[in-house]
């Protein structure tokens with residue numbers, strides 16, 4: 001039984017926009033990345049899980065509790081980070097953390113303090129003067145500080161610099177090891193690398209694909225950029241049976257896609273030519289992600 005369960009929910013806004021017959025489940029200890037372009041329906045789905053919206057059809061549940069009719073009980077089990085955080089700006093960061101900890105009847109601030117240290121946050125100043133990234137850190141601390149079983153994080157890395165994004169990824173991996181079930185929404189593939197077990201791609205309100213990240217990462221197809229010393233060498237290789245994705249004659253550069261099993265063939269061809277550089281240019285995950293955006297995958 002999934003910890004987070006979305007069963008065929010539909011919510012139409014003015015006829016054509018919204019989410020349509022959306023289904024997926026998230027297991028205990030699983031990190032599920034929910035990705036899709038602007039307006040795809042990620043936040044609408046999340047609002048249903050939070051019990052802020054009632055589906056026109058279908059049902060959502062968390063820990064076997066109905067997200068609409070039992071929303072108060074559901075929210076006690078949740079850590080939630082909204083995409084757009086509306087904080088009471090007159091408070092200091094620490095006052096807000098204490099206030100929310102009191103509301104949750106938290107016995108101590110041990111986890112909050114650990115997270116403050118981890119994210120190098122100074123929560124003493126008024127929220128109104130804080131940068132977007134600093135507010136995001138406070139949002140993260142408020143979502144995690146009560147050690148919830150289930151975490152729902154809408155664009156959690158937005159506003160974080162690369163070092164803080166990496167600190168956030170470490171946190172997610174630790175929470176996963178402790179058995180937390182996590183739903184995170186994203187726009188960009190870079191943000192999901194190394195954290196998500198599965199990725200659900202939503203487009204125009206419909207789930208177009210759900211895949212195991214490991215499966216994509218282990219795909220045998222790879223893309224390489226090869227720079228030749230002479231144009232004639234580039235031209236002589238394009239007739240070989242490799243998938244040529246791009247040719248740049250000015251830079252004498254070729255981009256090819258090849259299955260791992262044919263790597264020896266490629267290396268043999270290259271060994272007879274003068275090569276300036278040879279490198280893998282795209283992870284298969286990025287390629288998958290872009291293909292989804294372009295609409296080439298329809299697995300669900």
Ligand SMILES: Nc1ncnc2c1ncn2[C@@H]1O[C@H](COP(=O)(O)OP(=O)(O)OP(=O)(O)O)[C@@H](O)[C@H]1O
Pocket residue numbers: 013014017018036037038039040041042043044045083187
């Ligand atoms: N309350 C509402 N009334 C009317 N339309 C809405 C409402 N909420 C969302 N929509 C529309 O539903 C669609 C899905 O919006 P949603 O905010 O869920 O997308 P999203 O994937 O979270 O987008 P983003 O990545 O830009 O945050 C959009 O076309 C949006 O304009």
